[in-house]
Amino acid sequence: MSATNNAHPGPAVTAAALAVVVFLQIPVIIVVLAAFSTTSYLTIPPRGWTLAWFGKVLSDPTYLSAIRMSLFLACGSTAISLLLGVAAAYALFRKALPGSEAITAVLMAPLILPAVVIGVALLQYFSLTGLRGNLVGLLLAHVVITVPYVVRSALASLSGLDLALEDAARVLGATGFETFRLVTLPLIWPGLLAGALFAFITSLDNVPVTIFLIGANQTTLPVLIFTSVEMGIDPSVAAVSTLLIVATGIVLLIAERRAGFHRFV
Amino acid sequence: MRASRYGLILLAPLALVLAGFFILPVLMMLPVSFREYVPGAGLAPGVWTLENYARIVTDDYYREVIWRTLGLGLFVTLACLLLGYPLAYLIARGPERWRVPLILLVIFPMLLNLVVRSFGWIALLANRGLVNNLLLQLGLIHAPLKLMFNITGLMIGLTHIYLPFMVLMLVAAIRNVPGDVEAAAATLGSSRLHVFTSVTLPLSAPGILAGSILVFVLTISALVTPRMLGGPTYKVMATLIYDEFMQLLDWPAGSALSFALTLMAVAVIWLSSRLTRRWAGMA
16 A cells, blocks of 8 residues: 555645645734734734724724725625526526527636726726716626626536436426526525625725726725725724635635535635 | 527626626727827827837837736746645645645635735735844844835735635646556556656646646736735836826827737637647647
């Protein structure tokens, strides 16, 4: 059996790999520590601990409105992307249209184009059409950047679907929509959930498209952090970042428990 | 006939959104890139020019930014490959019970907000940041090292941000290498290193290529991290485009640069897909 062990990672590889895992977590740990530190730059050892920055963030109307805006855009664009993306993926999967490969390529194109290019293209377009600062326009821009994740995960889930199950439902008298809702949807649900989570996070994360399109009072949380860092470092940025870190961690753990999220990345 | 009408109804809403909010806006940028910009006045009426594109290849500053962007892409890709391979190998071939926790530790920073991760690196790399602070306290340096607003900061930050993508691609590729082949090579007396270089590495080459293309394209397209760690003066293509639109208001130049960046990204993806096809043909 010792021969097969040569395909297993040795101690040197294991040590290097674990060092890389630590490297991946370093900035996360630093941000969390900085949020509780009394000094604006984290020192070792820290001068003192405080919760004041969290209080400052949670009572600051600028931060609160940015958080609200980010959540609105992320929830709205994820819901719309799910609805439109799953419908389109289903049509492609059932080969209901000619040229489905070309259509899939177009639906995925927003992933290939640099986000900043989509951002400036929409900036010009919104300026010409007077849509700049329009909430619906901003929401649909987020749909464009989130929908490829939903389409991709829906197509992947559908490709594993046993068509006989749909046929059985139709034979037993279900309509097309009933079949989809009662048979197809429950079967592809875990994959869709993973796609929806990616869409949600992509919207919540986005700066390069959003920053060109927002009007007054439409600043999102990442845009607010992005622009406030240019003014200099402020521990309240660390505090709001820590809130995001905790939220992301919780969502990831729930997605892993509920849908086995790691299988979908 | 019925089938295609029902397909059309399902596809139409998304097609309309993409046509109106993606394809049309990008296409409308094309004529703008051939216009002349007059500072303070906007587009010169009735003037069409190739100047914006010519400047990209002739202007020294633009060329410097483009080479910097490509060099950064190349370095970050190599760094992700070197750092990512051992980790991917441990996830794919290491103890089974480590697999899910390790994957989650790779996904977690990937899902985390980009501005938050970049902010973390600012807290580490700034003049008064943790790294300089520590080195000064230990007496190893007497003045803070310049780790930000230059190539060092961008390389560290971008490598950290795109490493998870590389690791996930490599894990999939290494898991596709049949363990039997590795075991056979080992049984026949190959050393651990030889098994790796003669079996695992060549058989995971398609994944290495796919991961490298992904990281390269993401790196040359990145805006947020280069801006936060590079500041307003140390520019890459994406931040240059950002400034042409937000600060200089030179939309024609910005549009031409946008198409140049898009062309670079698409060309790299196209070349790699041709390469993969040739490999598949040889197999």
